[in-house]
Amino acid sequence: MMNVAATEMLCWNAASLLVAVEPEDPKCFAEGMRDLTCFWEEEGSRSPDDYAFTYMYQETNEESSKCALTAQSVGGSKTRYICRLPSVQHFVPLDVSVFQDGRLIYNRNLLIDHVFLLDPPANVTVTQTGEQEQLRVCWLPPALMDMENSMMYEVEYAPTGSHMGKRESVRARSEIILHSLQPDTRYNIRVRAKPDGLSYSGYWTAWAPWVSMTTPPAEMDLLILALCVVISLILILLSLTLLLSYRRFLLKKVWPVIPSPENKFDGLFSVYGGNFHEWLGVGNRGFWWSPTFLLVEESPSPLEVLSEAGFTAPVPVHPMPFKALGLSKKEVEEDERTGGQDSVLMGRRKGKAHPHWVLEQLQSLDQPSVPCCELHTLEPSDTYVSLNYRSQQDSGAMSPLADISEESLPLQVLFESPGTPTSFSDLESVTYSSGSGEISSQSSLEYPYGAWPLKGPSYISMTVTDSGISTDYSHMSWGTTGLGDLAMAYTNEYKNKVPAPRLPPHGHTVYSYY
Amino acid sequence: IFHTTVSDRRFVAVLLMVLQWTRLGLPSPLRPICDPRVLDRFIKEARDTEFAMVRVCSEGCSLAEPLSVPLTSVDFAIWEKGDVSEQAQEVQSGLWLLAQAISAVRVSITSTALHSLLDNSHSNIHSIGQVIRSLNFPEYTPPADGTVHEDTWRVSSTLELFRVHTNFLRGKVRLLLSHAPACRRDST
Numbered sequence: 293m294m295n296v297a298a299t300e301m302l303c304w305n306a307a308s309l310l311v312a313v314e315p316e317d318p319k320c321f322a323e324g325m326r327d328l329t330c331f332w333e334e335e336g337s338r339s340p341d342d343y344a345f346t347y348m349y350q351e352t353n354e355e356s357s358k359c360a361l362t363a364q365s366v367g368g369s370k371t372r373y374i375c376r377l378p379s380v381q382h383f384v385p386l387d388v389s390v391f392q393d394g395r396l397i398y399n400r401n402l403l404i405d406h407v408f409l410l411d412p413p414a415n416v417t418v419t420q421t422g423e424q425e426q427l428r429v430c431w432l433p434p435a436l437m438d439m440e441n442s443m444m445y446e447v448e449y450a451p452t453g454s455h456m457g458k459r460e461s462v463r464a465r466s467e468i469i470l471h472s473l474q475p476d477t478r479y480n481i482r483v484r485a486k487p488d489g490l491s492y493s494g495y496w497t498a499w500a501p502w503v504s505m506t507t508p509p510a511e512m513d514l515l516i517l518a519l520c521v522v523i524s525l526i527l528i529l530l531s532l533t534l535l536l537s538y539r540r541f542l543l544k545k546v547w548p549v550i551p552s553p554e555n556k557f558d559g560l561f562s563v564y565g566g567n568f569h570e571w572l573g574v575g576n577r578g579f580w581w582s583p584t585f586l587l588v589e590e591s592p593s594p595l596e597v598l599s600e601a602g603f604t605a606p607v608p609v610h611p612m613p614f615k616a617l618g619l620s621k622k623e624v625e626e627d628e629r630t631g632g633q634d635s636v637l638m639g640r641r642k643g644k645a646h647p648h649w650v651l652e653q654l655q656s657l658d659q660p661s662v663p664c665c666e667l668h669t670l671e672p673s674d675t676y677v678s679l680n681y682r683s684q685q686d687s688g689a690m691s692p693l694a695d696i697s698e699e700s701l702p703l704q705v706l707f708e709s710p711g712t713p714t715s716f717s718d719l720e721s722v723t724y725s726s727g728s729g730e731i732s733s734q735s736s737l738e739y740p741y742g743a744w745p746l747k748g749p750s751y752i753s754m755t756v757t758d759s760g761i762s763t764d765y766s767h768m769s770w771g772t773t774g775l776g777d778l779a780m781a782y783t784n785e786y787k788n789k790v791p792a793p794r795l796p797p798h799g800h801t802v803y804s805y806y
Numbered sequence: 807i808f809h810t811t812v813s814d815r816r817f818v819a820v821l822l823m824v825l826q827w828t829r830l831g832l833p834s835p836l837r838p839i840c841d842p843r844v845l846d847r848f849i850k851e852a853r854d855t856e857f858a859m860v861r862v863c864s865e866g867c868s869l870a871e872p873l874s875v876p877l878t879s880v881d882f883a884i885w886e887k888g889d890v891s892e893q894a895q896e897v898q899s900g901l902w903l904l905a906q907a908i909s910a911v912r913v914s915i916t917s918t919a920l921h922s923l924l925d926n927s928h929s930n931i932h933s934i935g936q937v938i939r940s941l942n943f944p945e946y947t948p949p950a951d952g953t954v955h956e957d958t959w960r961v962s963s964t965l966e967l968f969r970v971h972t973n974f975l976r977g978k979v980r981l982l983l984s985h986a987p988a989c990r991r992d993s994t
Contacts, residue, residue, distance in 0.1 A: 325882040351959050351970060352879050381879040383977030385969075405976075437882070438984060441842055490846055491976045 305498055306409055307331060307372065313495055317398045318345075318390055321409035321495065322380065325436055328404050330359075330388060331374040333366060344391040345375045349384045350401075356387075380404050408494025410434045413445065413466070413483045418505035425475055427505055430467040431483050444488045446496070452478040452504065463488060475510035839937045840989035842980075848930045849975045855923045856968040862920060867964035870914065873907040874958040875966075876900030878973035880981065890987060891944060897982045898938060898946030899956055904971055905931045911964055927971065934979060941988040 310319045311333070320330040330345070340361035348356035359375040366372045380386075382405040390398035413431035421428050429447055433440045447468055450457035462468045473479060480502045487494045535542070554561050557571065564571040859867070876899065885893070905928060912924045939945060961967045983989075 349879060351961075351966075352877060353957065353959070379881060379883060381881050383973040384877075384879040403973075437886070438981065441984075490849060491980055 309495065309498060310409065316400050318375070318388060318400065320388065320400070320402060320404075321407050322404055323409060323411070325382075325438070326380060328377040328380045328386075328407075329374065330377075331372050332390065332398065333370050333372045335370060337363075337365060337369075337371045339363070340373055342393055343373055344394075345373075345388070346391070347377065347386055347388045349381055349386055351384055352381070405491070406493040408487050408492055410436070410439075410485060410487075410494065410497050412497045412500040413485050414500070416481070416483050416500045416503050418479075418481050418503050420505070420508055421469060422508075424510065425471065425473045425507060427470045427473060427479060427481070427507060428467060429470065429481055429483065429503075431500065433466045434485065439487070439492065442488050442490065442492050443485050445483055445485050447481060447483050448499070449473075449479050449481040452480055473507045475507055478504055478506045480504050837940060838942065838986070838988040839940045840983075840986070842984060844937060845934070845975070845980055845983055848934060849972070849980070851926060851930060852968070852972045852975050855927055856965075856972045858920070858923055859965055859968045862917065863963070863965050867915075869911065869962055869964060869967075871910075872960035872962045873910060873967060874903055875907055875961050875970045876903050876974055876978075877957050877959055878970055878977050880977045885981060890982075890985070893978070893982050894938065894943035895946055896956055897978050898935065898943070899948075900974055900978065901931050901935055901938075902946065902948050903958065904974065907961075907967055908971070911967060915964070927968075934975070937983065941983070941986040943986070 306321060306323070306329075307319070310321060318330040318332040320328055322328050340363040343361055345359040345361055346356050347359060348354065359377060362374045362376075364372045364374065383403070385401055386404055388398070388400045388402065389396055411434065413433070416429065416431040419428050419430070420426070427449075429449075431445070433443055441464055443464065445462040445466070445468075447460045447462065447470070448457045449460075449470055451474060460468060460470065470479075470481075481504070482499045482502050484497045484499045486496045552561075560566065560568065560571045876896075908924055908928050908931070912921065912928075915921065915924065959970070961970060
């Protein structure tokens, strides 16, 4: 049994703990395996003789007993009455009754092994474990028999100065390793204990006094540092390699080259110093025109003009502006011949005569007979140009945006069946289909020798870039410089078709015929 | 010229048997069960049964006849000085009494849920007996007439019975097992 005075000292702390936690009166607790202390507090300062404290163990054959009370004054006006049982029995219900002046004021039934209030864990030590962000906390379990395996503990830790403490629970072990701590920080740690509740139960002990320890400082892991250096070196090398291999591309993106038209205009800048007129004058034989890209790029090539009389000598073709030709005579003839065919183009050829030389050429070639089988003798590079009659209604507008309608088709030449007079321009060669009354035109570019199909009315159109001639747009147009070299002819077969819609301006003159 | 007589052979046989039986250092046929968690589990189940009984028996579930149950009280001052074998006897007789009481209660209870709990408690008591036997305690032989010489208590309700059952396991049985010499000898 402990010294009464010492026990009383402990009582003060225990009492304050219990008063907060235990609602029932009298408050009882066991500090060891062989004692029980019960107390209650009352206003006033009555003598303990006024009270009677009786207790009885149930489920035993024992009788009730009385307990000697002692009184303590608490906080001035209150008195605490304390009973200490000399011997206790565990694992049996204890019935406690308190009488004041013969009158029952408190009654309680409790199990003594359920009201343990032990001393806080002793000898709490905190050490570094040698690992980062860790601390080990050790303490002594209560030295009570049979209690060592029945305890649970709670550890509270917080950095010094912080009020946000964390708690960890431990069962049956008297040490714990705290993880995930801040490096190089001073931590305050305290521990408390309580029976685990299976065999024994009780109240939380008072907190053990704070213990401090500093966590080890964060150290730069050498391996990680080396890896970082190596990786950054590799990245730098990679980026340098990429930069060097694509430096030209990057330079173009970052510092783009200002485009210069130098390559499109041969010699414009180098020879003529940018003087456009002079440069124009070299390639132009007196005829003013506005060259387009296509025109400039392609060199003149001879354009063969075929006449019904047979092959004519290749006539060098110069890019010349086309003037609208009026071939009224031809129109009439062709109208008669085509009859039901779509001769819209023909119908429009009411234009008056234009440059005489053209007309003269045409007229000179007006022959009754039509040579046959001459198409295949044409060179592949020759282009076939059909002359369109351009309607005179179309004033002199040379814009390429002239109507594509049949009426606005410039020089057109109908391919006539053999025996019908044909008209040619000296700029174009006309193909005839032999042996049929059909009108067909084909481009030598498109068909191999001898493979001229006999078709229905078809038309061929050739575009000639020309500033002075209104353009005629058929639904198909050649892209050609008018020089015949790379003209691409599209043949279309129209049978009583409506006029082609207007084409976007190419800067070409489109010649088509049906 | 190494012939043996019949009596010699008998003597050797008996000697071997005795040696086998008494030789030290060899484990007994039943290995001692010293893990406290074994009994802790039984205690937990007994507590759960008691709480289930509290839920079911609002009136207390009175018994038709009072049943004898062991005393559960432990005075540590006395217990520590006590004789282990006597304590073993006390514990074993108490377990036997409890088993009898539980069997008697099972007959009168109709709820099937409680039946499973009672059966579980009964088998646990049997297992605890085996644990005690494994610790080399002298075996307990139940009295033929059904009465025990130790002090008993009589309970008149099922609730009381299972409270006694829990307290007995928590107290005396656990103390006996945790301080069993067989376990202490192994650890040292």
